Amino acid sequence: MSELARSQNQETFVLNLGPQHPATHGVLRVKLEMDGEYIAKSEPVLGYIHRMHEKMGENRTWAQFMPNTARLDYLGALSYNQGYVKVVEQAAGIEVPERAEYIRVITVELNRIASHLLWFGAFVLDLGGFTPLLYAFDDREQILDLLESVTGARLTFCYFRFGGLYNDIDDDFITGTKAFIKRLRKRMPDYHNLVTNNIILTKRLKDIGILSTEMCRKYGATGPVLRGSGVQYDVRKNEPYSVYPEFDFDVPVYSECDSMARYMVRMDEIEQSMRIVEQALEKLPDGPIMPEKAPKIIKPAPGDYYSAVEAARGTFGVRIVSDGTNKAYRLKLRSPTFSNLSLYGEASEGMLLADALALMGSLDLVIPEIDR
Amino acid sequence: MFLHTETRRILTPFIILGLVATPLLAGGLYVGWPLVPSELQRIIIAVVALIAFAAGNAAYLVWLERKVAAHIQCRIGPKEVGPFGLIQPLVDGIKLMSKQLLVPKGVDPYLFKVAPLLVLVPAVMSFVTIPFSENLVARNIDIGLLMIFAFASVNVMGILLGGWGSANKYAIISAARAVSQNVAYEIPMLITVITMVMVTHTMNLNEIVMQQDGSVLDWYIFRLTTSPLMPVAFLIFFICSLAETNRAPFDLGEAESELIAGFHTEYAGMGFGVFFMGEYANIVIGNSLAVILFLGGWQSPLGMEFGGWLGFFLNDGILWFLAKLYVLIFCVMWIRWTYPRTTLWGLLNLSWKYLIPISLLNLLLTGGMIKLWPYLKTLIMGAS
Amino acid sequence: MSGYFKDLFGGTKSLAVGLGITFKYMVKPVVTLQYPHESLKMSARFRGHIELIGDEETGAPKCVSCGMCERGCPSNCITITSEKPEGAKRKVLTGYTLDFTRCSLCGQCVESCKFGAITFSKEYNLAGPRKEAYIFDLKKRLEEKSG
Numbered sequence: 001m002s003e004l005a006r007s008q009n010q011e012t013f014v015l016n017l018g019p020q021h022p023a024t025h026g027v028l029r030v031k032l033e034m035d036g037e038y039i040a041k042s043e044p045v046l047g048y049i050h051r052m053h054e055k056m057g058e059n060r061t062w063a064q065f066m067p068n069t070a071r072l073d074y075l076g077a078l079s080y081n082q083g084y085v086k087v088v089e090q091a092a093g094i095e096v097p098e099r100a101e102y103i104r105v106i107t108v109e110l111n112r113i114a115s116h117l118l119w120f121g122a123f124v125l126d127l128g129g130f131t132p133l134l135y136a137f138d139d140r141e142q143i144l145d146l147l148e149s150v151t152g153a154r155l156t157f158c159y160f161r162f163g164g165l166y167n168d169i170d171d172d173f174i175t176g177t178k179a180f181i182k183r184l185r186k187r188m189p190d191y192h193n194l195v196t197n198n199i200i201l202t203k204r205l206k207d208i209g210i211l212s213t214e215m216c217r218k219y220g221a222t223g224p225v226l227r228g229s230g231v232q233y234d235v236r237k238n239e240p241y242s243v244y245p246e247f248d249f250d251v252p253v254y255s256e257c258d259s260m261a262r263y264m265v266r267m268d269e270i271e272q273s274m275r276i277v278e279q280a281l282e283k284l285p286d287g288p289i290m291p292e293k294a295p296k297i298i299k300p301a302p303g304d305y306y307s308a309v310e311a312a313r314g315t316f317g318v319r320i321v322s323d324g325t326n327k328a329y330r331l332k333l334r335s336p337t338f339s340n341l342s343l344y345g346e347a348s349e350g351m352l353l354a355d356a357l358a359l360m361g362s363l364d365l366v367i368p369e370i371d372r
Numbered sequence: 373m374f375l376h377t378e379t380r381r382i383l384t385p386f387i388i389l390g391l392v393a394t395p396l397l398a399g400g401l402y403v404g405w406p407l408v409p410s411e412l413q414r415i416i417i418a419v420v421a422l423i424a425f426a427a428g429n430a431a432y433l434v435w436l437e438r439k440v441a442a443h444i445q446c447r448i449g450p451k452e453v454g455p456f457g458l459i460q461p462l463v464d465g466i467k468l469m470s471k472q473l474l475v476p477k478g479v480d481p482y483l484f485k486v487a488p489l490l491v492l493v494p495a496v497m498s499f500v501t502i503p504f505s506e507n508l509v510a511r512n513i514d515i516g517l518l519m520i521f522a523f524a525s526v527n528v529m530g531i532l533l534g535g536w537g538s539a540n541k542y543a544i545i546s547a548a549r550a551v552s553q554n555v556a557y558e559i560p561m562l563i564t565v566i567t568m569v570m571v572t573h574t575m576n577l578n579e580i581v582m583q584q585d586g587s588v589l590d591w592y593i594f595r596l597t598t599s600p601l602m603p604v605a606f607l608i609f610f611i612c613s614l615a616e617t618n619r620a621p622f623d624l625g626e627a628e629s630e631l632i633a634g635f636h637t638e639y640a641g642m643g644f645g646v647f648f649m650g651e652y653a654n655i656v657i658g659n660s661l662a663v664i665l666f667l668g669g670w671q672s673p674l675g676m677e678f679g680g681w682l683g684f685f686l687n688d689g690i691l692w693f694l695a696k697l698y699v700l701i702f703c704v705m706w707i708r709w710t711y712p713r714t715t716l717w718g719l720l721n722l723s724w725k726y727l728i729p730i731s732l733l734n735l736l737l738t739g740g741m742i743k744l745w746p747y748l749k750t751l752i753m754g755a756s
Numbered sequence: 757m758s759g760y761f762k763d764l765f766g767g768t769k770s771l772a773v774g775l776g777i778t779f780k781y782m783v784k785p786v787v788t789l790q791y792p793h794e795s796l797k798m799s800a801r802f803r804g805h806i807e808l809i810g811d812e813e814t815g816a817p818k819c820v821s822c823g824m825c826e827r828g829c830p831s832n833c834i835t836i837t838s839e840k841p842e843g844a845k846r847k848v849l850t851g852y853t854l855d856f857t858r859c860s861l862c863g864q865c866v867e868s869c870k871f872g873a874i875t876f877s878k879e880y881n882l883a884g885p886r887k888e889a890y891i892f893d894l895k896k897r898l899e900e901k902s903g
Contacts, residue, residue: 134445203718204718
């Protein structure tokens, strides 16, 4: 259909999905060359919220950089805390006590659930359904209250420290989390009945926005985008870290490569995260949350270190080049959404505008993370 | 003054006209002014009442929509301005009136300014034939049904001119979508209406309601002997009226998250207010038609008559009409806040591949039943 | 052809189920808090801007002006002025300014203080007309609080 339309109509016009737009979550500009309702060419333009986090990494001590990690992807900030803390601990050879690792996993997985719930609400909002957003925010509010009672923040957490955590959790948190999981388990069927099985939504998402496996590999897409195209790659299983090997959870993979597959991957990931949290709460050991001989000043040995974690949006990698001082020489942040967005130019050619926006929503973009 | 200069310039002649004409007319009517025939007096009062009804609906349906949306989303809607937020629409109206009527550079001046009126005026005109009660009709036109659909077709022109005249690419895209949507959904609606006219043998709306006299089972929606697919016909009519008025899930025209505000992006202040009023007036007209054709109009569902003050509430009359109308409008709002938006292809597919075949099937079945039912009835009666 | 009828009937059923769910939520009580008529109490570990802790007996701030918080802050928010009076053993705090326009509530200052002199407050109703309203003089606030 698009070939026919394009051959008959020689004229295209440029539509600017500007930095201010309800559907581009954040300041993303997409230059679209439109052929009627079809997109002939699209080009995402980034950089509207570049805040030079990597440069700040060179001018701050290792501990002073912690708040920056939370401001990258503010929806899943604890994974980013974990990524940074993990590479510095690896470089400086700091051992993390077991209780701290378990609590890290619990809070990271809760944060992942919160991030996916927000993505779910915002995605359906882009498609025109206004209500599931507020139901998702109601659940998310419970998580944020729990995390606030432990870390003191609701969005930009600065909770992990080199070697452990800042605060310990208490019994209220444990009972609250168990109650929350029970509540969310009861509400998930409502989400599936209201949204997933809805015929309007399935017509909107099935076979729309096909991202083939080679395209994902070519652009380095990771996370639910890659797992919705049939590739089984999750850093928690393929390159295990922390105490993830001790938990029994699945990594959902769908091979249809359409927007519906990516949607289902994230919905299933919410369920799997709940399983991990339940198991972690049961196995939680007692003990300290910081090592006894925690170094006061962190000075990793000179060298080049890299490590990756599975954030809510994909593989978040941190590479540090240390020259033995108390500041990094170079700090490189590998943002998963940057790679996910780079396939948008090729993937959206020939699509309807509405479908292209559904595709953008299913990629789960958080622009501050792309621009750092 | 809080009104902007341009608004003042446009409104002043109307205000002066109103202030001069109202005492003249009222005084003339009171003394039975011989130059004004009584029928004309009645129509003037009726039209003024209908415009007030349309405007009041436009204002307070917004309030109802915000409250319904809020409770579906587990929150309270407007509550600060007045008790339960009832003054909110008035305050919003004042805000809209006090804004400058921006006319952006490069628009077609006549089309841009005329477009909102083309959406509002036909809807208000259509109110003239709607029977609110047995005696409360502004003008009981014999081809009332045809007149309403004739005016409804002008609605799409308003959207097209507004979108095209706005010199804004988003608006043009939305106008193009809205035209194809309206054309596609007029067809099943009209086929269903033709089916009803075949059954009722008249296009006079008051007579259609009077044919549904009796109890609930006499309403056309339950008269399965005229057509076994009658409830389905009601659903088709309802869905088509949602699509004709650009309500969700068929609101591609003003798809908020994709096209900012679609065809009314460039309208500010009262220009947008008039579009808004027109949309709600169209919703009221569409649902009034559904109530009249299928749900018995002003007939009460109880088969019996009551006396005294109980009869005031429970007998046939305007209260039942309004009750049914607002139940249907509540359903319209409920649907808006539940479903996501269809794509253009999904919408056109629904109309051309599902609604039109089903409504044609209904038409055939109705034609068949009308001819065959007397014979089938004697067969069944004879057998029993 | 079979897809046609499956779409038609399955689709209609899914739409009806969806309507049922929103109706269920519509008749449930609201979950929102009517701020400002009602307000929330912050949790114990809530991070508002920092404040100085006063000594129980004297009321003077426990801060000894070591400057660890000033050095540890990533955003250079804290400015400490102190003096060493004649014959005293340690420095006395004369001014403690927090530039809250830059603070990211990371907690480095609270964590690095070995004397327990600063902690997070529970302030969240901070709306001001000018930027200068957010340069807090924490010593003055402590004196005002202890009366």
